Amino acid sequence: MSRARLTELRGPGVRPRSLDARALAALAANPGCRRRALLDGAGIDKGALAQALGSPASYGQSQFALIRGNAFEARVKADGGTELLRLLHERLAPGTPPPGPEEIAAPDLSAAGPEGRAARTALALREATAAGGWALLDHPMLVLDVAGSPAYVEPDAVVVHPDGGWTVVEIKSFPMIDGSADAAKVGAAARQAAVYVLALEQVAEHAAAHTGRAVRVRDRALLVCPKDFSNLPAAAAVDVRKQLATTRRQLARLTRVEEIAAALPEGTTFDLRLTDDGRTPTRPPEELAEAVEAVGAAYAPECLAACELAFHCRKRSRQEGAVEALGRGVRGELGGLGTVEEVLAAAASTDADQVDDPAVLALRRAAALRAQALAAAASRAPEPVCR
Numbered sequence: 001m002s003r004a005r006l007t008e009l010r011g012p013g014v015r016p017r018s019l020d021a022r023a024l025a026a027l028a029a030n031p032g033c034r035r036r037a038l039l040d041g042a043g044i045d046k047g048a049l050a051q052a053l054g055s056p057a058s059y060g061q062s063q064f065a066l067i068r069g070n071a072f073e074a075r076v077k078a079d080g081g082t083e084l085l086r087l088l089h090e091r092l093a094p095g096t097p098p099p100g101p102e103e104i105a106a107p108d109l110s111a112a113g114p115e116g117r118a119a120r121t122a123l124a125l126r127e128a129t130a131a132g133g134w135a136l137l138d139h140p141m142l143v144l145d146v147a148g149s150p151a152y153v154e155p156d157a158v159v160v161h162p163d164g165g166w167t168v169v170e171i172k173s174f175p176m177i178d179g180s181a182d183a184a185k186v187g188a189a190a191r192q193a194a195v196y197v198l199a200l201e202q203v204a205e206h207a208a209a210h211t212g213r214a215v216r217v218r219d220r221a222l223l224v225c226p227k228d229f230s231n232l233p234a235a236a237a238v239d240v241r242k243q244l245a246t247t248r249r250q251l252a253r254l255t256r257v258e259e260i261a262a263a264l265p266e267g268t269t270f271d272l273r274l275t276d277d278g279r280t281p282t283r284p285p286e287e288l289a290e291a292v293e294a295v296g297a298a299y300a301p302e303c304l305a306a307c308e309l310a311f312h313c314r315k316r317s318r319q320e321g322a323v324e325a326l327g328r329g330v331r332g333e334l335g336g337l338g339t340v341e342e343v344l345a346a347a348a349s350t351d352a353d354q355v356d357d358p359a360v361l362a363l364r365r366a367a368a369l370r371a372q373a374l375a376a377a378a379s380r381a382p383e384p385v386c387r
């Protein structure tokens with residue numbers, strides 16, 4: 001299977017969509033989805049595909065939220081990063097005094113194009129590490145090799161410590177209330193931070209060779225959020241070791257994208273056949289749906305917050321009555337029962353062959369309890385009053 005086949009899947013003349021940290025993190029969050037692995041690996045625009053299928057994605061930040069998020073980030077990084085370094089000390093090095101603004105280097109990372117910015121970032125990291133002081137890299141550009149292609153990712157900041165440690169900083173606009181934040185959002189931020197740590201590890205190897213110093217990419221990222229709905233910053237250290245291991249494994253698996261493509265029926269393509277202005281798809285949605293269905297998916301409700309195709313996959317999952325649509329927890333409890341129809345049949349059955357199946361026994365018991373509760377409620381219902 002060649003790169004030409006991946007180009008054919010996108011459509012002639014369609015530029016591959018690059019993977020950012022959010023996309024890489026979402027890919028790692030649903031390792032079993034071959035559909036997403038193929039579409040992302042081939043650089044297909046899933047948002048445009050979902051739109052053409054008639055199930056556009058609904059997630060994404062509003063313009064207002066973006067402006068508010070940018071203003072918060074600027075506030076966190078103000079005064080040469082003094083406040084940010086204070087938060088970092090508070091969470092990652094309690095008891096040590098934070099550096100003053102004059103002690104924090106802020107290298108210029110501007111360069112042409114992502115390649116130029118990534119090279120400039122790598123140089124700045126090496127220089128800051130060799131200097132042995134504090135440095136704050138604002139929006140550095142990092143590069144990761146994903147299935148043989150470069151993916152450029154941009155953390156909010158990276159802090160270089162005097163001991164040669166590098167810490168990823170993620171600044172988010174969701175609130176941290178009484179020291180804790182929405183677990184799902186923190187999980188997504190941790191997966192994103194893990195992608196940055198992975199990309200930094202590749203730079204660290206070169207930096208250690210160049211500077212002769214030990215360089216350590218820290219596996220605890222600093223998450224900064226607004227405190228209790230105010231615009232004051234609060235921070236937490238987030239351990240990303242687990243996410244790092246998952247992301248590493250997933251990215252290694254991505255090399256199998258060409259294998260997934262090879263298993264597709266001859267001539268399968270996700271080409272939207274856009275009009276000359278590049279806006280309107282001319283390919284019939286039924287044809288596109290057929291191409292999409294040719295690749296296996298692993299829908300779970302979590303997809304709704306992470307994948308542009310979620311509404312399409314949810315619709316199909318519901319049509320098939322797949323229990324995955326009910327969530328991974330429920331799916332795990334149901335053992336070998338794969339559809340809602342099978343679950344209802346198992347709950348109603350009295351088949352003696354299934355008595356060893358704990359899921360079937362639990363369903364029968366639940367059905368019996370429900371029937372009892374309904375009967376009790378019916379017996380307590382007041383007589384209708386006739387006037």
Ligand code: SF4
Nearest residue numbers: 033299303307310313
């Ligand atoms: S929405 Fe569909 S394509 Fe996207 S990760 Fe979920 S199952 Fe896979």
